[in-house]
Amino acid sequence: MNILLVEDDSGIITPLKLYLEWANFQVSVCMDGSLAYEAFKNEKPQLVILDLNLPGKNGVDICREIRANSKTPIIILSARESEDDKVTLLEIGADDYVAKPFSPRELVARIHAVIKRTESLQPKEPKNSKIITYNGLTLDSKNHICTLDESEIKLTKTEFSILEYLLKNAKWVVKREALMKDIIGYDNYIYDRTIDTHIKNLRRKVASAIDIETIRGVGYRIYEAGSKKEEE
DSSP, rough: OOOEEOOOOOHHHHHHHHHHHHTTTTEEEEOOGHHHHHHHHHOOOOOEESSSSOOOOOOHHHHHHHHHHHOOOOEEEEEEHHHHHHHHHTTTSSSSSEEEEOOOHHHHHHHHHHHHHHHSSSSHHHHHHHHEEEEEEEETTTTEEEEETTTEEEOHHHHHHHHHHHTTTTTTTEHHHHHHIIIOOOOOOOOOOOHHHHHHHHHHHTTTTEEEEETTEEEEEEEEHHHHHHHO
């Protein structure tokens, strides 16, 4: 899970980033309030940890800006402890409020609680739903049809299954071992290059919709076509 930490105090950033990474979160940092929303758009985090007193733009305005355009969970960090401050922040869209000084262990517990709560509020996909869409790409699992901007793309059964697996896990890195075991059905995947061939074919067939990035030694991650280059 990717977290955006918006904080300008290096004395907090360094130990907190290390602790969150130890807790298996990916952490990106923004130290300037005026750049916070741009960082949010670029990083596409699944949760934001937001300080209130920032250079450039304060956390209240950033919280409003994010909430006006996204439902991404926001946890506020602040030395302000008054009830009025907390109520105001919750009313403008913050999901939780942690007062400074705080325990990193408590913050991680709050993160898990917020994630659990927000996920429970998400509309449930109908059990019979077999349609996946992503940047103009549509997979109809029931009928085994892949279309891009309404034009059908011919995929083999294995290519279709790999693409479906990647799209269902679009926010995360998909491990190569998982694809080999769950899709190809091999237990001895270390030296087998079958998956690489399928990925190469998929890249060619869906290049205008998605980029499939190889994470060396780990697996694959997908992006909307061109978005990775724009960020770099």
